Amino acid sequence: MNAMTYKGYSGRVDYDDDDEIFFGRIAGIRDGVSFHSETVAGLKAAFHEAVDDYVETCAKIGKSPQKPYSGNLMLRVDPSVHSKVALAAEVAGKSLNQWGEEVLREAADKQIA
Structure with missing residues (x-):
C-alpha cells in the first residue's frame, strides 16, 4: 500500500x-x-x-466536504502503558502530546514509506 x-x-x-x-x-x-x-x-x-x-x-x-482529521486524537491504552508513555515523555523533556506526536509521526512515516 x-x-x-x-x-x-x-x-x-x-x-x-x-x-x-x-x-x-x-x-x-x-x-x-x-x-x-x-x-x-x-x-x-x-x-x-x-x-x-x-x-x-x-x-x-450544499454539503460541507469532510475534512481529513482535525488533529485531535483520543486514544485509550492500558494504564501501565499510559504510565510508561508519561515517563518516557518526561525523561525526554517533552510534554506527553509532543512526545506522542513525535513517536506516532515516526511510526507512520515508517509504515507509509
Missing part, C-alpha cells in the same frame, strides 16, 4: 496485478470516493480529479 496527498486529502493506493490497474480511494473520510488508472501519472491525475470533483459536488449539493 502507498499513499498520495493533494489539497490536504490522502489517497490510499493499491495495484491489481490481474487487471494491471492502479486503484485507490480518498482516505480519512466516510464518503466513498475512488479513482483508478493504468499508469502512475494517470493515477495521480485521477486522484486530483477525484478530490476536486468531491469538493465541487459537495458545494453543488
Whole structure:
C-alpha cells in the first residue's frame, strides 16, 4: 500500500496485478470516493480529479466536504502503558502530546514509506 496527498486529502493506493490497474480511494473520510488508472501519472491525475470533483459536488449539493482529521486524537491504552508513555515523555523533556506526536509521526512515516 502507498499513499498520495493533494489539497490536504490522502489517497490510499493499491495495484491489481490481474487487471494491471492502479486503484485507490480518498482516505480519512466516510464518503466513498475512488479513482483508478493504468499508469502512475494517470493515477495521480485521477486522484486530483477525484478530490476536486468531491469538493465541487459537495458545494453543488450544499454539503460541507469532510475534512481529513482535525488533529485531535483520543486514544485509550492500558494504564501501565499510559504510565510508561508519561515517563518516557518526561525523561525526554517533552510534554506527553509532543512526545506522542513525535513517536506516532515516526511510526507512520515508517509504515507509509
